[in-house]
Amino acid sequence: MPLLQVENLRTFFHTRNGVVRAVNGVSFAIQKGETLGIVGESGSGKSVTGYSMLGLIPQPPGRIESGRALFDGVDLLSCSKKELQKIRGKRISMIFQDPMTSLNPYLRIVDQLIEPLLIHDRTDRNVALEMAVQMLKHVGIQDADTRIQCYPHEFSGGMRQRVMIAMALITRPDLLIADEPTTALDVTVQAQILELIKKMQDELGMAVILISHDLGVVSGFCDRVLVMYAGQIMESAGTDDLFYRPLHPYNQALQKSRPALQTKGAELYTIRGLPPDLSKTIAGCPFAPRCEHANDECGRSETGLREIEPLHHTACVRVQKGNLKLG
């Protein structure tokens, strides 16, 4: 049984300008200890997917229209608040995008670090303090026993993200959701933070969902990757398959757009057009209007993930029917 199984998750935002279908029928599963990447451009629904599972969607305007998220037999989307509170921060932790704003400026690092221990495990304060110092050392903060008494503003961005990681992992969760953990950091620090998450994952044996728009980050980090577009999953595959044998035109276009893979001086490849307006219903494949391989059928037929090769799913109707060969 997978650690977390999400089925047909649909999260809509009811705004004045209509219903925005931020996540529209997403299903996936993650095994114990596995690393799952979710990639997609801004607004593709990857963060909302993560937020939905932890009940962090502001309601209203947001609403989870349907779906289940079974975590160890508990449906995170329909369980009581009390049950959810016991799970989040204890068994599922989250790291946020911007370490500059995700720490309370008025509380010392130490108070924020031990908070999960105090509320979830009712750990004795002294024990919690010792654990916090150990954890802070573990995530690579120099002079952890001194620095733990500082306020967040006395830390750099990279150090704050380390603190966030320490805070998320101090209760030894089974699942860590990292929502673009490196986006706000500079490149050298990015690599360090990713290495750190990997190291902690090996030590604690937890599963990680890495949400990112950076294909490079995902390729080096994840076992399996979901590609999201307009609130739906376009393709899901093992990392190597996804990068070297794309089975969806969107994924193929993404791979082609990576500057690192193109010859110097050549004009960079871009996907023409814009992502669709999610407040309007989309008939057929959401990528069809921008797709090089689209035909009439794409704008009409119902899309859904289907396994084409072992463990390799695509939502492209033409690939599913076998009348489009990519690559």
Added chain:
Amino acid sequence: MRTETLPKDIALPKRDAEDQGASLWSDAWHRLARNRLAIAGLWILGGLSFLCFLGPLSRSLPVAIRPVGLSYSYAEQNLDSRVMPPSAWHWLGTDQLGRDLLSRILFGGRVSLMVGLCATAVSLTIGVIYGAVAGYLGGKLDTVMMRIVDILYSLPLALFVILLMVFVGRSLLLIFVAIGAVEWLTMARIVRGQVLSLRKQEFIEAAIALGLRKRRILLRHIIPNVLGPVIVYATLTVPGVMLLEAFLSFLGLGVQPPMSSWGSLIKEGADWMEDAPWILTSAGAVFSLALFSLNFLGDGLRDALDVRAAKD
């Protein structure tokens, strides 16, 4: 001290002496201590309170050692020495009924300072809790709670206080409560506004993701973050409350003669400005001194409590 609870094998933080504080409050205190104006304000307020509350007690000292200027009662009338300018016996002069002005100012200070502090404390408590709950829980509850505030706001203040006094009767304690009950409205609005913007901050989201309950988030993460503006507003409320007390006394609803307050003394002084200018000058000077001190202290507190602005 939190640092003392660290296990023994962990070295204590080595920070410079002025940073040894272990909590937000002691840190804030160290920063405040470096602000000379604020400290001066604190000393002046302390001195004034000391004089007001303990000065009149010197009447019970043996005649030989008690200062002659402090030997009068605030209510003692002496029609032979009416409207006397400051002298060796009456250090600040006397009023139209021959009462010693210094004694009246000191006694009035008790009332004014108490009203200022108590009413502000009342308004602070109600306002912060009400505003924080409305802002954080939001939705329909917020709408209802803030409409109640709007309705109370629209009632004329004097009418509101008069109604309260008519229903509950008149006492000094009631003045505290009545003024506090009026002043909390603005506080609630300020706090609600702050909380509304705080609620969307990522660290609140992070706190929810950590599994914290609403109450803990409100008490530990939201309220400390609104303290800065709240304290500044509170220090502005104290003088406002003192003025309101003066206004009520003027209407005959507040402090009744022979009791005095700074507000009622200033009013008296204004009536006798031509014959006895010392009443207005001395009462006004003491009142202004207190207000200035409060403002400087408020400024200092705001800077001290803002950990982000701290340069250490």
